[in-house]
Amino acid sequence: xxxxxxxxxxxxxxxxxxxxxxxxxxxxxxxxxxxxxxxxxxxxxxxxxxxxxxxxxxxxxxxxxxxxxxxxxxxxxxxxxxxxxxxxxxxxxxxxxxxxxxxxxxxxxxx
Amino acid sequence: xxxxxxxxxxxxxxxxxxxxxxxxxxxxxxxxxxxxxxxxxxxxxxxxxxxxxxxxxxxxxxxxxxxxxxxxxxxxxxxxxxxxxxxxxxxxxxxxxxxxxxxxxxxxxxxxxxx
Numbered sequence: 388x389x390x391x392x393x394x395x396x397x398x399x400x401x402x403x404x405x406x407x408x409x410x411x412x413x414x415x416x417x418x419x420x421x422x423x424x425x426x427x428x429x430x431x432x433x434x435x436x437x438x439x440x441x442x443x444x445x446x447x448x449x450x451x452x453x454x455x456x457x458x459x460x461x462x463x464x465x466x467x468x469x470x471x472x473x474x475x476x477x478x479x480x481x482x483x484x485x486x487x488x489x490x491x492x493x494x495x496x497x498x
Numbered sequence: 499x500x501x502x503x504x505x506x507x508x509x510x511x512x513x514x515x516x517x518x519x520x521x522x523x524x525x526x527x528x529x530x531x532x533x534x535x536x537x538x539x540x541x542x543x544x545x546x547x548x549x550x551x552x553x554x555x556x557x558x559x560x561x562x563x564x565x566x567x568x569x570x571x572x573x574x575x576x577x578x579x580x581x582x583x584x585x586x587x588x589x590x591x592x593x594x595x596x597x598x599x600x601x602x603x604x605x606x607x608x609x610x611x612x613x
Contacts, residue, residue: 420601429502429589430541430604475541485531485554486602490540 389414391476391489399495405464408492410476412457419459420477420486421450430475433461463494471496500525502592502605503572510611511580519575519608523592529553530573531602532565535587547573580612 390413400406410419418437422430434443439454447464463470473493477486503522511517523530532544543557547567558565562580567573577584587609591602 422601422604427609429504429606430591432601432603435601477541485543485546485557487543488533488541 389478389487391478391487393474393476393489393492395492396490397493397495399497400466401497402467403465405462406466406494407463408461408474408494410459410461410489412478414457416452416454416457416459417479419450419452421459421461422475422477422488424473424475424491426472433474466494466496468496468498470494502527502590502603504588504590504605504608506608507606508609508611510613512613513581514579517577517580517584517610519577519588519590519610520572521575521590521592521605522572523590524594524603527592527594527603529593529595530567531591531593532573532575533589533591535589535607537586541589544575577610580610582612585610585612 392411394409398406420435421433423433424430434445434450436450436452442451449462452459471494473491475488475491477488502524505520509517528549530547533541534544535541545558545565546554547565549567550569562578564576587607589604589607591604593602
């Protein structure tokens with residue numbers, strides 16, 4: 388079965404610094420989804436990448452998909468306390484449309 | 499347009515009791531997915547339902563757990579004779595079609611505590 392490994396598991400950065408979170412799949416990726424979860428809350432959809440080499444940006448968050456490496460990266464520029472939370476990557480795990488998820492990367496941003 | 503609504507937000511049950519978790523999908527969404535998040539673990543897929551049908555229940559424990567999505571009303575995840583290991587956050591997501599093209603919309607979850 389497919390597995391997604393995220394790195395790092397946790398990250399503490401100073402406000403204003405850039406950071407990158409990686410998501411590596413054990414199998415070929417057919418679409419990669421990034422979500423953000425704040426403690427005690429549900430998941431907020433950030434973006435979806437479908438094609439190798441695809442890159443999407445939303446405000447200060449950029450995600451890229453490297454199909455050959457079966458990997459996606461999420462980059463945050465000039466981090467702010469509002470970026471703090473758990474970032475989860477998800478990928479299609481089965482033929483029926485359900486997603487499988489990595490264990491998440493916990494991001495803390497120090498003011 | 500309200501998002502995915504889950505209730506209750508928090509549920510406390512004694513061992514051996516039943517837990518019923520409800521999920522109302524977004525308007526126009528006919529596909530519902532249930533996930534469980536255990537402490538320090540990622541989200542694990544449990545079951546995928548369409549109105550009146552279970553499409554994929556490969557992630558559901560074989561015993562005590564059941565799910566339904568009736569023609570009218572919310573989707574229900576039912577856990578019978580709860581045990582301490584069932585304590586987790588249970589999330590519901592919905593989508594307008596079977597293939598996840600645009601990403602699910604998740605609810606805020608139900609946090610089940612078994613005492």
